[in-house]
Amino acid sequence: MALPEIMEVTLQAVSEGKTVARIQSGDPSLYGATLEQMRILERERVDYEIIPGVSAAFAAAAVLKAELTVPEVSQTVIMTRAEGRVAMPEGESLIDLARHGSTLVIFLSVTRMFRIANQLQEAGYPADTPVAVAYRVGWPDQQIIRGTLTDIAEKVRDAKITLQALIIVGKAVDPNLLDPASDERVAVSHLYSDEYTHLYRRAGQGDHAAADRTELYEAGGYEVQPERAVHTSTGDD
Numbered sequence: 031m032a033l034p035e036i037m038e039v040t041l042q043a044v045s046e047g048k049t050v051a052r053i054q055s056g057d058p059s060l061y062g063a064t065l066e067q068m069r070i071l072e073r074e075r076v077d078y079e080i081i082p083g084v085s086a087a088f089a090a091a092a093v094l095k096a097e098l099t100v101p102e103v104s105q106t107v108i109m110t111r112a113e114g115r116v117a118m119p120e121g122e123s124l125i126d127l128a129r130h131g132s133t134l135v136i137f138l139s140v141t142r143m144f145r146i147a148n149q150l151q152e153a154g155y156p157a158d159t160p161v162a163v164a165y166r167v168g169w170p171d172q173q174i175i176r177g178t179l180t181d182i183a184e185k186v187r188d189a190k191i192t193l194q195a196l197i198i199v200g201k202a203v204d205p206n207l208l209d210p211a212s213d214e215r216v217a218v219s220h221l222y223s224d225e226y227t228h229l230y231r232r233a234g235q236g237d238h239a240a241a242d243r244t245e246l247y248e249a250g251g252y253e254v255q256p257e258r259a260v261h262t263s264t265g266d267d
Contacts (some may be wrong), residue, residue: 128153
């Protein structure tokens with residue numbers, strides 16, 4: 031099999047004693063097509079390092095001013111893509127994943143927006159579920175389109191967006207969550223609650239309290255089990 035052009039250039043440069051840096055948008059661990067390149071480098075015994083980047087998922091969340099994991103709203107984020115020319119593994123169809131009702135981040139699929147909106151509703155997402163589409167997020171010409179499952183596809187079509195866009199579905203991207211005057215009530219994190227015991231503070235103490243593991247465990251601050259003596263049978267039990 032012929033090498034991809036990028037790898038031909040890379041290996042040629044390495045053979046000349048050069049240091050090669052391949053720069054790509056997003057994070058290479060998500061739809062970065064890096065596995066096949068790493069396999070070639072491994073075969074050729076070329077040392078390499080992967081430097082993490084910022085995924086479009088997190089760049090979009092920052093632009094949207096959204097927390098993808100909101101207490102009592104969604105504590106799970108699923109990153110996937112819609113099925114197209116490349117088939118999805120068994121159990122990973124959009125309808126299968128959508129049944130969880132969690133925050134859904136969909137890559138490489140904006141051209142299938144109408145089908146996606148229909149499938150998500152078929153899987154159980156309410157028709158008024160908030161959706162955000164982030165086009166070229168992080169670039170000067172970025173564009174954010176907000177809507178619901180009932181109208182987002184038409185909005186995307188009218189904007190003539192057909193590539194370089196990320197879809198985020200779920201109540202976590204509802205802009206009303208940011209509005210302190212909104213009737214939309216959601217739970218808040220226990221992290222700063224004076225009624226919540228954790229590693230650095232016991233409930234009822236506003237300042238960080240010193241407590242040993244045993245006291246914290248008894249107060250409910252640890253989910254690990256305390257150490258217990260191991261009983262060894264002597265055969266006389």
